Amino acid sequence: MNAPLRKAGIVILVLFGMLFANLNWVQAVKGEEYRTNEYNASRTRIAEYGKQRGNVEVNSGGTSTEAVALSKPTDDALSYQREYPFGDLYAHVVGYKPVTMASTSVERFENDYLSGQSDELFTDRVRALFTGEEAAGGNVLLTVSKAAQEAAYKGLKENELGVDVGAAVALDPSTGAIQAMVSMPSFDPTPLAGHNYDEAGAAYAKYEAEKNNPLLNRAVADVWPPGSVMKIIDSAAALESGLTPETSIQAGPSYVAPGTTHEITNAGPGVCPEQQITMIRALTVSCNTSFARLAVEKLGADTLKKKAQAFGFEDKALTCGNLRSNTGLTVAASTTGEIANPDGSEDKAALAQSAIGQKDVRITPLQGAMIAAAVANDGVQMRPYLVQRLLGPDRTSTHYTASPQELRRSVSSDVARDLRTMMESVVNNGTATSAQVEGYEVGGKTGTSQNGITDNHGWFVGYAMKDGKPVSAVAVFLESAGDAGSAEATRIAGQILKAVTSERGGN
Secondary structure: OOHHHHHHHHHHHHHHHHHHHHHHHHHHHOHHHHHOOOHHHHHHHHHHOOOEOOOEEEEEEOOEEEEEEEEEEOOOOOOEEEEOOOOOOOHHHHOOOOOOOOOOHHHHHOHHHHHOOOHHHHHHHHHHHHHOOOOEOOEEEEEEEHHHHHHHHHHHHOOOOOOOOEEEEEEOOOOOEEEEEEEEOOOOOHHHHOOOHHHHHHHHHHHHHOOOOOOOOOOOOOOEOOHHHHHHHHHHHHHHOOOOOOOEEEOOOEEEOOOOOOEEEOOOOOOOOOOEEEHHHHHHHOOHHHHHHHHHHHHOHHHHHHHHHHOOOOOOOOEEEEOOOOEEEEOOOOEOOOOEOOOOOEOHHHHHHHHOOOOOOEEOHHHHHHHHHHHHOOOEEEOOEOEEEEEOOOOOOEEEEOOOOEEEEOOOHHHHHHHHHHHHHHHHHOOOHHHOOOOOEEEEEEEEEOOOOOOOEEEEEEEEEEOOEEEEEEEEEEOOOOOOHHHHHHHHHHHHHHHHHHHOOOO
């Protein structure tokens, strides 16, 4: 080997030695410092906000869509600002994407797709490399109807009782697609997504400190006693046991269950004072004594609990979002509670109260809508979902389209038909006439539930059908609304159903 080659070899060896020495220094001595460096998070955020996040969109009529979450260019280090142009209208569905805090709702469970990190967008990222275009996130199209959402929002916010807390949900019974989801009070997500960390944190603290917690999505994340809405479950169990809508059952002004001195009465002295009443009439006028007695003397706790489970009670795994990945909003489990004595025997007093939606029975507003939807959909309950399609950044490609999934069969077709007959009598002849929609068959059930602390809660759950085909199922809940709460919930539900049917072309 000649001298120049030897010198070159020595230089190369020295350089490699220096490289390995520096590598060991970085890993062994400086590694922890680099790993915990405060600028790492900033670099990650700058990289994430360096590409345009995709839109979240809703149906605005026909085939038109409208962005309810979008990103606009800025002049600061984070290149794009997330904006929510409709303020608090879609807040609990869409959620928010803050810079330093955890994201929520659609912004959370579709984050990979919206940010462009999803494997499904690999081809789009490669194409951007070759074309020189800016890589961007994908777009998420929701099932939500702008018309239905606005009707639900307006109905709750402008309710005639001045109630501050409530929720409304509407869905397509035949698919499970959410048409509207509103929680009251709501909040404007835009301040939470601001690039000024202190201001965003202050906005979050302000919302969190408010008395009625506007950040909570009451449509899915909280439960309340359903009151007489539970009589739909009672009726289903009774019909399956062999009764018909025209079967006479016991009624009367009061009922005292075995094992208690507590007297169950009706809403007023004029409600089913007679000793015998048909099943359909009992539901139409919401006869407490009939359903409490029916549960204790004929159905039993096991039958009632099993039928409630068939409608979705005790489902602790339910989510509402993307059907393919089974991700989405976490839904609180609706429950019937304990209906047994300490020795395991049936607690008949608790059973009587449970049958009229009191004691420990609790449901979410989403569960209320799902009960009505199962009745409308021939007894089949569909899995609820929010994501209709995932579109590419340039909107020319579709990476996902929802395929509706059957969740469970709640009742047989025959029982569902009889339940519709009974629930439509409630709307046509009973306590829910303000839910009527011209040209549609509307069925439903009102509910007034006591909580022992504040005024009674008000409920309505129901559905609309056209020519025997389900169009929408809805639930409206008003917290501490007083005795007129169920009537106001019914009126609001009627407005939501009218919005859905009008969007379909009315009559």
